[in-house]
Amino acid sequence: MGKKINKQADADLVRDLKQGDPAAMEEIVKRYSNKVYNLAYHLTRDAHAAEEIMQDVFLTVIAKIGTLTTEAYFSTWLYRVTTNAAYGYLRKEKKFSEQTPVEDIDQEQYLDYDWSTLPDDVLLSEESKEVLRESIDSLPEAMRTVVVLKDVEGLKNEEIAETLGISVPAVKSRLHRGRLILRQLLSEYFSKYTEPSGEEK
Amino acid sequence: MNCKLCSALFQEFLEDSLSEELIVEVQDHIRTCSKCRVSLRTYTLTVTLSRKVDPPCCVSPETLDRLKKIIRERLLKTNGVPV
Numbered sequence: 001m002g003k004k005i006n007k008q009a010d011a012d013l014v015r016d017l018k019q020g021d022p023a024a025m026e027e028i029v030k031r032y033s034n035k036v037y038n039l040a041y042h043l044t045r046d047a048h049a050a051e052e053i054m055q056d057v058f059l060t061v062i063a064k065i066g067t068l069t070t071e072a073y074f075s076t077w078l079y080r081v082t083t084n085a086a087y088g089y090l091r092k093e094k095k096f097s098e099q100t101p102v103e104d105i106d107q108e109q110y111l112d113y114d115w116s117t118l119p120d121d122v123l124l125s126e127e128s129k130e131v132l133r134e135s136i137d138s139l140p141e142a143m144r145t146v147v148v149l150k151d152v153e154g155l156k157n158e159e160i161a162e163t164l165g166i167s168v169p170a171v172k173s174r175l176h177r178g179r180l181i182l183r184q185l186l187s188e189y190f191s192k193y194t195e196p197s198g199e200e201k
Numbered sequence: 202m203n204c205k206l207c208s209a210l211f212q213e214f215l216e217d218s219l220s221e222e223l224i225v226e227v228q229d230h231i232r233t234c235s236k237c238r239v240s241l242r243t244y245t246l247t248v249t250l251s252r253k254v255d256p257p258c259c260v261s262p263e264t265l266d267r268l269k270k271i272i273r274e275r276l277l278k279t280n281g282v283p284v
Contacts, residue, residue, distance in 0.1 A: 022276050029269060037260045051264055055271060062275050116242035123250065132254045151251035176212045183247040 011071035018065055029058060032075070035153075036082050042148045043086035045137065049093075053085045060085070079155070079163040083145060115190035122193055128186075135185040143178035150175050202230040207237045211244045 008016075008027070016024035036057050041050035060081050068077050115123075122128065136147060149155045149163065150171075157175075161168045207230045213219045214227050231238045260268075 020276070020279075022273065025272060025276060026269070029265075029272065033260045033265060033268065034258075038258060041258060042255055047258075051260075054260065054264075055268055058268060058272055059275055062272065062279060114239040114242060116239075116246045123246070124253065128250075129254050132250055136251070136254070147251065151248055152255060154252070172212060176209070179212070179244060179247055179251075180208075182251065183243050186247055186250070187243060 009072075010074040014065065014068060014071040014074050017061075025058075025062065028061065032078055033058075036078065039079065039082050039148075039153055040086050042152050043083065043145065044089055045133070049086075049089050053082065053089055056085050057082050073162070076159055076162045079149070079159070080165075083149075083163060087141075113187050113191050115187060115193065118190060118193055122190070128189065131189045132182065132186065135182050138185075139178050139181060143174045143181070146171055146174040147178040147182070151179070202226045204230075204234060204237050207231065207234070208240060211241055214241070215245060215248065 010028075010031075013024045013027055017028065033054060037050050037054045040053035040057075041047060044050060044053070057078070061078065064081075068074060136144060136152075139147060145164065146160055149160045150157070155163070157168050157171045160171045164171070207227055210219060210223065210227055214224065219227065231241055
């Protein structure tokens with residue numbers, strides 16, 4: 001069975017793993033180790049923690065794969081296990097950041113600042129990336145996870161809903177509000193480079 | 202369309218999941234409203250920058266080897282299958 005294993009669908013690998021096939025587990029690690037590590041890293045911002053979480057996640061896969069009833073949903077299940085493990089780490093380390101109350105964001109204040117025309121060396125500077133990282137970290141937990149899964153990791157709305165056990169409209173709502181807060185925080189930061197738009201209504 | 206509704210539709214507008222009529226309404230609104238035009242530009246760029254904030258990283262070969270060893274040991278313990 002090993003010769004075509006790299007072309008096997010996840011569902012087939014999961015079925016083989018349930019039978020105790022070590023080659024299936026090896027292929028799963030090959031396919032998903034970077035994805036699990038990246039998600040853990042983006043949620044914790046800690047490379048060492050991300051490695052520990054990745055190890056825990058794959059051990060959880062071995063221990064709990066029998067509970068996954070729909071094999072085709074393996075990747076979503078894996079993201080859920082990873083997200084929960086990252087939450088567990090953050091709670092244990094008390095690293096949940098102070099949350100930015102949504103009410104504190106004045107959406108109107110910087111709407112006239114068109115920082116989209118700033119040059120790439122400003123927009124993509126290390127300083128602006130750090131501002132954005134800190135801004136993402138400051139989001140309320142529910143929004144931060146959705147923003148990371150969608151805008152950093154590139155998951156689809158439906159996958160995020162399944163991963164977090166929430167509805168697609170809830171994903172969209174959290175994502176939109178999260179993006180508005182990030183946009184506001186970036187506008188504040190970039191306002192030092194730009195003047196209010198001269199565009200006339 | 203007013204500014205509040207226009208702003209609420211940015212996400213679907215970017216994902217191309219609005220109906221034809223709503224797309225036209227959003228486009229008409231941002232053509233005539235500088236605030237929403239700027240707002241859509243900066244909203245779009247916020248999404249773009251978020252994708253670039255942390256480039257994908259890779260698990261080091263040493264970490265991967267360590268992980269595979271731990272998994273082999275666990276599978277052996279769980280299944281009694283030598284790997």
